[in-house]
Amino acid sequence: MMITQNKETQAAMTPQAALKELKEGNQRFVGQQQISRNFNEQIQSTSTGQFPFATVLHCIDSRVSAEHIFDQGIGDLFSVRIAGNFVNEDILGSMEFATKLAGTKVILVLGHTACGAIKGACDHARMGNLTTLINKLEPAVEAVKEPKEEDQRTSKNIDFVNAVAKQNVLMTIENILKKSEVIRELVEDEDVLLVGGMYDISTGSVDFY
Structure with a gap:
């Protein structure tokens, strides 16, 4: 039985070990061997x-x-959730608390296949407050250059959707480093790892990068 994270186990865990635990946890999840x-x-x-x-x-x-x-228990993860997994000031502040003050060793920006928010961005959806959210994801749509045909750059093309989702993860990582001096310093000092990943909703597997 896995013990709950405590001050000693957290302090002893390196950023690389924290990432390894996420990877191994996902392997347990996919293999139906959860702790x-x-x-x-x-x-x-x-x-x-x-x-x-x-x-x-x-x-x-x-x-x-x-x-x-990632096959984790109560007290193991700070879980930040928003449609399209992007950052704003409030989310950055939460992540600064999680790392600088609460001591987490790795930040994972996790996108996923067939993301509804990304589909909305691909289609330039407009509806109420959702419009503001979609606007924050559309730069990732523009950053993906292929395919060039407009009729292929929609939510109906799942390969395009997934390419945009991955691009959005990469751009979110860039935004974290650009907009948070606190996290940027932690990463530069190698106290925290900042990584990306894509979750495949059909297999349960996470591809880290």
């Missing part, structure tokens, strides 16, 4: 403090839950 956990015990053991080892920025998509796909 047995007593969540009631974890509730009690984390009631006086939390010491997560990773921060995961991912989509609100109901099929993409970081705790499940």
Whole structure:
């Protein structure tokens, strides 16, 4: 049975080890070999403090839950969720807290295949407050140069959608480093790893990059 993260285990974990744990957790998830956990015990053991080892920025998509796909328990992850997994000031502030103050060792920006928000950006959808969100994702659409044909640059072309989703992850990483001096310094000092990944909703596997 996996112990709950505590101050000592968090302090002993390197950024590389934190990333390795995410990768191994996903392998357990895909292989249906998840660790047995007593969540009631974890509730009690984390009631006086939390010491997560990773921060995961991912989509609100109901099929993409970081705790499940990385086989983690209560107190292991900071989970930041927003449609399209992009950053704004509030999310950056949350991630700065998670790393600088709460001690997580890795930030993973996680996109996923067949993302509804990305599909909306590909189609330049407009509806209420969703319009503002879509506007933040459209730069990734413009950054993907192929295919050039307009009728292929829509949500009907799943290969294009997935290419945009990956590009959005890369651009989000760039934005984190550009807009957060706190995180940029942690990354430069090698205290935190900042990585990207794509979750395949058909296989459960995460491709890290």
